[in-house]
Amino acid sequence: MRELLRMATAGSVDDGKSTLIGRLLLDTGSLPTDHLAAVDGPDGPDLAALSDGLRAEREQGITIDVAYRFFSTAARNYVLADTPGHVRYTRNMVTGASNAHLAMLLVDVRAGVLDQTRRHARIATLLGVPHLVAAVNKMDLVDFDRGAFDRVRAELHDVAERLGVPLLVVPVAAKHGDNVAVRSARTPWWDGPTLLEHLDAVDVPPPGEGGLRLPVQWVSRPVAGARRSYAGRLAAGTLRAGDEVVVLPSGARTRVTALDALDEERETALAPLSVSVQLADDLDVGRGDVLTAPEDPPVVTRELRAQLCWMGEEPLRPGQRLLLKHTTRTARAQVTALHDRLDPATLADVTSPERLELNDIGTVTVRTAVDLVVDAYTRNRDTGAFVLVDEHTHATVAAGVVREAVPRAGAGRPAEGAEGVARWTPSRAARPHRGAAVWLVGAAPEVLREAEAALLAAGRPAYALDPGNVRAGLAEDLGDGPAERAELVRRSGHVARLLADAGLVALVAAGSAAEARAAARPAGEAGLTAVVVTAPGGPDAPSGAPGVADVLAALALAEEA
CATH class of the missing domain: 2.40.30.10 (Translation factors)
Incomplete structure (x- = not known):
């Protein structure tokens, strides 16, 4: 199987990205004859038109959409994304570079490094593109002057140093093919590789690297009475029938009993193959869950x-x-x-x-x-x-x-039960602990999570009502005014009472001691343990930001009383 390199162009508008792509297609013999004839002109082929496919692109002389092109050399196959240079279409550059192994940064030797050049270089590193190469283009317009090239190369190396990435800079004239696929006689001072020689030598990570990641996209049961199958595209790793897997976020463990790649029977699948698997146990697995290896969880x-x-x-x-x-x-x-x-x-x-x-x-x-x-x-x-x-x-x-x-504390680590699934459904009379609603005044969200973890470690079922999650879900319709805030407190208090009634310790954030006491009162009236923690020393101490030890101490005192 031939190796595949995915690459994307980057840089500012009018740097010649589309022309360079046309030159790569032409010099590697990857152009159908009818395509070349369609863009042929009196001064030779219009190389940019080979990748600028939209009418607006040809009329304006710029790239708007991401154009994907394919070419091959003796060494490997290539998928090349020609991305826009215009600042308005920066979002399309993100799309083109999202799965690239290499970003090819173009710079007009006359203009040098521009803001959009820097922005595209930063996006490439932000997206984790492992290789970056720069082509200083239009060298023919400065008579292949080495000084002009050295000036731009210094600017590009400064950008690369700030981004912390290695960078090879190559002088090219895409219109005429100098140093693209063939070494140019007009740059005797350049002793580095041609652009295509460098592309052929870049290391490409082998498929299937990393721990197993299979996000479930679809659950199906094609035949009545048959076991369910879970389909998705492998994001990393390899998978075989018989492998033990963990289903996240639930944390349930099971084994793969059958593997289907849809096109043929396979014993082993590796990323990025799309597969359908069957599991040994009947688990609650749905879209958005992820099958992972037990030894390397996300x-x-x-x-x-x-x-x-x-x-x-x-x-x-x-x-x-x-x-x-x-x-x-x-x-x-x-x-x-x-x-x-x-x-x-x-x-x-x-x-x-x-x-x-x-x-x-x-x-x-x-x-x-x-x-x-x-x-x-x-x-x-x-x-x-x-x-x-x-x-x-x-x-x-x-x-x-x-x-x-x-x-998230406790997530992905279920207690052992049938088929490895966490199950905690005792009757109210058999509950090992009384529930409680604990209000933390002025505490950061981290304190709620740390208190939840401490209670779970001590064997107490607990759940932290994270303020951000409450805002994003339960109270997404509320604004920030006084009336909306009062409604937020009321809703949080109601959920805390439900959790406490189920035997959990519900941890809730509060902005003031007064609102905490008002929200906790209904829980106390319902016969539940209601605790307000305002500062070190217990619930009646002066206002302050409580820590985990204060929460545990206040809860213990309230339950003893």
């Missing part, structure tokens, strides 16, 4: 620190609610914080921005209403990437990559 989370390329016409502001699409799962989400924004002129980060505008790149915190099964993007480009969608217009407004995920 993170189950509801909180992500991520980098976004914002594509919306309207700016992104903290608190904005959107839909998040990750692998095969769609979840309601909220962008709770903007941490920084990239300055394309300097490649420096501007901290604490008020908003992200169209084409801005920034770091954010995102909270979701349901569990996601994620990896850091540097580990897996499929399970570490997501898009944000406007829930009203259904327009894709951002592409994001996961930099860090906060594991």
Whole structure:
């Protein structure tokens, strides 16, 4: 099987990306005769027209959409995405580079490095493209002057150094083919490889690398009475019949009993093959769940620190609610914080921005209403990437990559039960612990999660009502006014009472001691344990931010009383 290299062009408008692609197609003999005849002119073929397929592109002389082209050399096959250079169509560059092994950055030798050049280079590194090569184009227009090339090469190396990536810079004249596929006699001072020689030598990661990741896309039972099959595309790893797998986010363990690649019977499947599998146990597995290897699990989370390329016409502001699409799962989400924004002129980060505008790149915190099964993007480009969608217009407004995920306490680790599934359904009389509603005044969300983890470790069923998740789901229709805040507290209190009545310790955040006591009162009146923790020393101490030890101590005191 021949090796495949996926690559994408990058750079500013009018740098000659489409012409260079046409030259690669022509010089590798990858052009059908009728295509070449259609763009032939008195001065030779119009190479840019070979990839600019839209009428608007030919009329304006720019690339708008992503054009995919295929060519081959003696060494390997190529899939090349010609992406737009115009700032308005930056979002399309994100699409073209999302699964590329290499980004080819073009620069007009006369113009040098521009803001859009830097932005595209940053997007390529943001998307984890492992290789970056730069072509300084239109050398024929400066008479192949070495000084002009060295000046632009120094600018490109400065960009690469700031981004922390290696970079080869090649002088080319795409219109005439100099140093593209054939070494040019007009650059005797260049002793490096031609562009195509470098492309043929780039290392491509073998398929199937990494731990098993199979996001479930479809559940089917084609024949009545037959076992269910779970279909999806392998995002990483290999899978065989007989392999033990873990279903996340539930944490249930089982084995693969049958494997079908749809086109033929296979004993082994490796990424990125689409497969359908059958499992040994009847588990509750649905779209959005992920089958993984037990020894190499991803993170189950509801909180992500991520980098976004914002594509919306309207700016992104903290608190904005959107839909998040990750692998095969769609979840309601909220962008709770903007941490920084990239300055394309300097490649420096501007901290604490008020908003992200169209084409801005920034770091954010995102909270979701349901569990996601994620990896850091540097580990897996499929399970570490997501898009944000406007829930009203259904327009894709951002592409994001996961930099860090906060594991949700207790997620993905079920207690042993039938078929490995966590089951905790004793009768009310048989419950080993009384439930409780615990209100933490002024505590950060991290304290709620740490208290939940401590209670779970001690054998107490517990659940932290994360404020961001409550806002993103239960209270997504509420604003920030006093009346809406009172309704948010009422809803949170009602859920806490239900959880406490089921025998769990419900941990809830509160803004003030007064609102916490008001919300906790109905739980106490219902005969449940209701605790308000305001500061070290117990529920009646002066106002402050309680820690985990204060929560556990206050709960113990309340239950003893």
